[in-house]
Amino acid sequence: MPLDTVRHDKDADPLEIVTVPCLSDNYAYLIKGPDGVAVVDAPEAAPLINALDTRGWKPEALMITHHHPDHHGGTKDLRARFPSMVVMGPKAEADRLPTLDLALEPGFEGGSGTGRFHVLQVPGHTLGHIAYYYPDASTEGGALFSADSLMVMGCGRLFEGTPAQMWDTLQRLMTLPDDTLVYPGHEYTQSNTRFALEVEPDNADLVARAAVIDALRAEGRPTVPAKLGLEKATNPFLRAHLDTLKNAVGMAKREDAEVFAHIRAWKDRF
Ligand code: ZN
Ligand code: FE
Numbered sequence: 001m002p003l004d005t006v007r008h009d010k011d012a013d014p015l016e017i018v019t020v021p022c023l024s025d026n027y028a029y030l031i032k033g034p035d036g037v038a039v040v041d042a043p044e045a046a047p048l049i050n051a052l053d054t055r056g057w058k059p060e061a062l063m064i065t066h067h068h069p070d071h072h073g074g075t076k077d078l079r080a081r082f083p084s085m086v087v088m089g090p091k092a093e094a095d096r097l098p099t100l101d102l103a104l105e106p107g108f109e110g111g112s113g114t115g116r117f118h119v120l121q122v123p124g125h126t127l128g129h130i131a132y133y134y135p136d137a138s139t140e141g142g143a144l145f146s147a148d149s150l151m152v153m154g155c156g157r158l159f160e161g162t163p164a165q166m167w168d169t170l171q172r173l174m175t176l177p178d179d180t181l182v183y184p185g186h187e188y189t190q191s192n193t194r195f196a197l198e199v200e201p202d203n204a205d206l207v208a209r210a211a212v213i214d215a216l217r218a219e220g221r222p223t224v225p226a227k228l229g230l231e232k233a234t235n236p237f238l239r240a241h242l243d244t245l246k247n248a249v250g251m252a253k254r255e256d257a258e259v260f261a262h263i264r265a266w267k268d269r270f
Helices: 045-055 075-081 091-096 163-173 189-199 204-218 228-234 243-248 256-269
Strands: 016-022 026-033 036-040 059-063 086-090 102-104 117-121 130-134 143-147 181-184
Touching: 016 045, 026 045, 026 181, 036 045, 045 075, 059 075, 086 091, 091 102, 117 163, 163 256, 181 228, 189 204, 189 256, 204 228
Parallel strands: 036 059, 059 086, 086 102, 143 181
Antiparallel strands: 016 026, 026 036, 117 130, 130 143
């Protein structure tokens, strides 16, 4: 599915999205829409059960993004508390996930109304990693639950995929509308920002954003979600094709994927 052809229904009722901090720096999310409540990733059960109970919500579905335990370790306990909850996740990683009631393949479309979502293939961090995209999440635009693929001011480490795979993933995600809200799997924004400033110290948008991020974190507040348009202006991993970034890292005229590979490897050592 070409992502830029997904229609956005501006009249749809907005989804209610709740950010739930888990473990040391993971995020899970509650999504309340026309079909009920869904949970994106279950790093651990207790904070999720607490967030659901305080609202009197019962989840219809758990949507797992990839096989790393910090994204599904709470599944058993969450399922024990909500036995009718449907557990879904990437079919390609089913052998390394809790038992799936629904094994998803890229291109799958589910839900209805505002809760209509698309399963996107986002390999790089792991090979079977999927993201969940809700085109009608708000009157402004969609919501992308990207976990450890596109992250705020960064992207996931390449445990299984190649730099070229991740670059392809990010290029596809960049075709989504600029007002798409990005909901990643971790609060890594501040350290990602320090790296971004190392790569592009003269990027004025980035310098301004760094101050906003530091202020949020000083108050212990999440930096998520982030607008895709702002990510394109400041996240170095979405800028490997731009002359400004290539010049900043001394790689003018080099291939985009090569520049991406360079900054991804640099970040690993940072
Ligand atoms: Zn991961
Ligand atoms: Fe993770």
